[in-house]
Amino acid sequence: MVNILIQGLALSGLYALLAVGFTMIFSVGRVLNLAYGVYIMLGGYMYYTAVQVMGLPKIGGFLFAIAAGIAFAVLTYSILVRRLEGNPVAVEIATLILAVVMQSLIILIYRPVSKSMWPVVQGVFRYEGVFVTYNLLVAMVVSWVALAGLLIFVRYTRYGRAIQAVSMDRKGAIISGIDPRRMNLLTWAISGALGALAGVFFATYTQLNPSMWVGPLIVAVAVVVVGGIGSIVGSLIVAHIIGFMETFTTAMIAAELRGVFTMVLIIVVLVVAPKGLFGRGEL
Amino acid sequence: MDAIKGFRRFAGAGALLGAAALAANAQDDPVVIGFIGSMSSDVGLSTLRGAEIAVDELNAAGGVLGGRQIKLVTADTFEDVTEGIKAYEYLNDVENVDFIVSGSIDDVSLGWFERMAEYRTPTLDTWTSYIGIIDMVVADYEKYKMYFMNIGTDYALATSLIDFGKDMLAGEMGWKSTVILQEDTAFGSGMGEFLTAELNAQAGIEIIETIVYDINAVDFAPIYNKAASLNPDFLYLISSVNSQVPSSQYVKLQVPVPMTGVNVAAMGRDFWDDTGGTGGGASSFSPLPASGMDHDPVSQQFVDTYMERYDSRPIYPHFNGFNAYFGIKNAIAAAERAGGFAPLDAWVTEMENTDVVLEKDGQLWHRFAYWKPGEIEPRTNREYTHNLKFDITEPYDDGVPPMVIVQWYQDGQQRIIYPPKYANGEFELPPWLN
Numbered sequence: 239m240v241n242i243l244i245q246g247l248a249l250s251g252l253y254a255l256l257a258v259g260f261t262m263i264f265s266v267g268r269v270l271n272l273a274y275g276v277y278i279m280l281g282g283y284m285y286y287t288a289v290q291v292m293g294l295p296k297i298g299g300f301l302f303a304i305a306a307g308i309a310f311a312v313l314t315y316s317i318l319v320r321r322l323e324g325n326p327v328a329v330e331i332a333t334l335i336l337a338v339v340m341q342s343l344i345i346l347i348y349r350p351v352s353k354s355m356w357p358v359v360q361g362v363f364r365y366e367g368v369f370v371t372y373n374l375l376v377a378m379v380v381s382w383v384a385l386a387g388l389l390i391f392v393r394y395t396r397y398g399r400a401i402q403a404v405s406m407d408r409k410g411a412i413i414s415g416i417d418p419r420r421m422n423l424l425t426w427a428i429s430g431a432l433g434a435l436a437g438v439f440f441a442t443y444t445q446l447n448p449s450m451w452v453g454p455l456i457v458a459v460a461v462v463v464v465g466g467i468g469s470i471v472g473s474l475i476v477a478h479i480i481g482f483m484e485t486f487t488t489a490m491i492a493a494e495l496r497g498v499f500t501m502v503l504i505i506v507v508l509v510v511a512p513k514g515l516f517g518r519g520e521l
Numbered sequence: 522m523d524a525i526k527g528f529r530r531f532a533g534a535g536a537l538l539g540a541a542a543l544a545a546n547a548q549d550d551p552v553v554i555g556f557i558g559s560m561s562s563d564v565g566l567s568t569l570r571g572a573e574i575a576v577d578e579l580n581a582a583g584g585v586l587g588g589r590q591i592k593l594v595t596a597d598t599f600e601d602v603t604e605g606i607k608a609y610e611y612l613n614d615v616e617n618v619d620f621i622v623s624g625s626i627d628d629v630s631l632g633w634f635e636r637m638a639e640y641r642t643p644t645l646d647t648w649t650s651y652i653g654i655i656d657m658v659v660a661d662y663e664k665y666k667m668y669f670m671n672i673g674t675d676y677a678l679a680t681s682l683i684d685f686g687k688d689m690l691a692g693e694m695g696w697k698s699t700v701i702l703q704e705d706t707a708f709g710s711g712m713g714e715f716l717t718a719e720l721n722a723q724a725g726i727e728i729i730e731t732i733v734y735d736i737n738a739v740d741f742a743p744i745y746n747k748a749a750s751l752n753p754d755f756l757y758l759i760s761s762v763n764s765q766v767p768s769s770q771y772v773k774l775q776v777p778v779p780m781t782g783v784n785v786a787a788m789g790r791d792f793w794d795d796t797g798g799t800g801g802g803a804s805s806f807s808p809l810p811a812s813g814m815d816h817d818p819v820s821q822q823f824v825d826t827y828m829e830r831y832d833s834r835p836i837y838p839h840f841n842g843f844n845a846y847f848g849i850k851n852a853i854a855a856a857e858r859a860g861g862f863a864p865l866d867a868w869v870t871e872m873e874n875t876d877v878v879l880e881k882d883g884q885l886w887h888r889f890a891y892w893k894p895g896e897i898e899p900r901t902n903r904e905y906t907h908n909l910k911f912d913i914t915e916p917y918d919d920g921v922p923p924m925v926i927v928q929w930y931q932d933g934q935q936r937i938i939y940p941p942k943y944a945n946g947e948f949e950l951p952p953w954l955n
Binding site for chain 1: 561562563705732733734735737738739740742743744745746747749750763765766768769770772773774775776777786791794795796797799834
């Protein structure tokens with residue numbers, strides 16, 4: 239049981255970081271950005287390139303990764319999504335295709351083979367026979383810090399409140415003098431940064447692979463569907479539900495069924511509570 | 522009447538000239554060898570490069586079958602069953618191949634296998650080791666006799682793994698219990714079932730539990746924690762797909778239990794870079810000729826040519842690269858003896874008569890021969906028609922064992938630790954276990 243508690247807590251922190259950027263775009267722009275997994279993939283590959291190929295220090299790797307995530311997100315919004323505004327299905331199809339194209343590009347540059355990344359922080363934490371990497375524990379702490387920072391930004395800064403306003407009532411926000419496109423652009427940039435940051439930890443925790451964007455995207459979609467058009471706090475709670483559920487399934491039921499219950503949860507929530515467990519509150 | 526006779530003479534002369542021209546053309550036509558496999562994976566590229574080297578050497582030596590040049594054509598399977606079937610059809614319908622060399626994975630080979638029986642095209646596999654395919658050849662020889670598998674089947678590989686368990690894991694290390702970490706694939710379940718049935722019976726190693734995981738799993742922390750909590754002497758990994766994931770996470774988590782078994786990623790020389798230089802202490806089985814092995818002179822010449830010619834990954838040929846190189850040479854030699862790849866029966870008979878022995882320091886080091894129909898392997902008491910002839914009985918003086926155990930060291934070196942005949946290194950555990 240200690241095993242599940244420690245593992246679940248650490249994994250859930252990473253999942254929360256993976257999902258929150260996706261949730262933001264869905265809440266503000268009301269579109270499912272299926273290219274979100276690309277930010278995670280880019281984060282991983284850019285950090286790898288900077289640190290393991292170019293030999294830059296780790297902080298340089300983080301900056302490189304986050305810059306790439308922001309740049310890609312801003313370009314995606316400016317060139318693609320903005321022109322498809324008002325047509326969420328078109329946005330979803332276009333962003334999904336974009337993700338597949340980016341995967342092919344990564345294969346072209348890095349080859350289709352998996353690569354192992356050095357952990358951001360070396361070492362293993364051991365307690366009562368349970369072992370967890372410091373890397374994952376740091377990811378959990380970074381996740382909490384990032385989410386707390388995001389919460390403060392959204393609730394207590396002018397730009398954050400403007401994003402909230404667009405999220406709640408686009409027309410009302412326009413009447414109040416807020417430029418929704420500018421706020422959307424800002425949201426996409428934040429989403430890109432969070433996705434890339436999560437990507438670095440996800441890749442160092444697991445591995446680099448051109449299809450690594452799919453798994454986190456499923457987690458992100460699950461968080462949005464189960465949590466509803468949600469709040470940051472709601473995303474955090476749902477990320478923990480999924481993280482603990484997966485850890486429990488692996489440890490107590492069967493490892494090969496790990497992801498199945500997440501899928502079942504999505505279906506159950508869609509049928510029983512279509513608005514999600516936490517409905518639509520503030521961002 | 523004379524006019525008719527004249528026309529007949531003219532027509533007869535024309536026919537003779539036409540036949541002569543056709544014969545001349547046939548003489549000039551290249552022998553077409555098709556490669557089928559993934560052209561972006563290490564597996565596929567190893568086979569393709571082995572084939573390229575063999576073809577270039579044969580062409581440089583004056584050609585084959587009366588001086589004809591060999592033309593190598595390719596069809597990409599993308600490691601997908603449907604694409605594999607289309608690729609096999611393309612090679613036959615469009616390229617009119619005489620012979621096919623395959624670097625396909627098991628599932629893809631199974632996909633095109635029935636097409637092969639329809640086209641009746643001589644085909645040699647270099648990676649696939651699925652016993653089910655050989656069983657089909659055994660069950661319906663007439664239908665599938667054009668197929669040869671240039672690697673010992675997984676059944677033979679598993680038998681050798683039991684020996685490794687008995688001699689080294691239990692015998693030398695004193696390990697008596699294990700937890701199997703088994704990927705959820707046909708290969709994984711086949712290997713797992715065999716180990717479950719035989720590991721305790723033959724090697725005296727108790728299997729405490731088998732943990733089956735999805736091949737797309739990216740987080741092995743809960744799996745390793747669960748396995749370690751069962752207190753086994755070692756973990757037995759069976760991983761042929763995405764093997765870097767369990768390997769690298771084993772290192773990152775510094776799992777406090779030794780691990781060995783089947784780790785396909787660890788077979789190749791690129792494993793070191795793929796794990797960011799953290800693969801020291803990893804060990805895995807590998808079919809022969811393996812990376813890390815001391816080679817016989819002919820195989821070493823192939824390695825030297827490969828290393829000189831290719832500077833991209835795979836940086837060193839996998840075993841199937843050797844198998845493609847020698848397999849094509851054997852297939853061509855059989856065709857020379859049979860007068861070509863057609864008629865099929867003549868080529869098949871000559872291929873069955875293949876017996877190429879490679880020696881190192883006066884010892885049999887490698888042997889390319891194939892089990893004949895009706896021939897019984899004594900230890901397992903079964904037929905392996907058209908499978909590479911392996912020897913699973915010590916002292917391996919009648920052939921080669923189906924596999925060796927490859928060991929990685931902290932300095933990035935790769936060596937062989939089992940069986941003793943091929944060993945050039947020692948079993949080593951990861952540093953945190955010492």
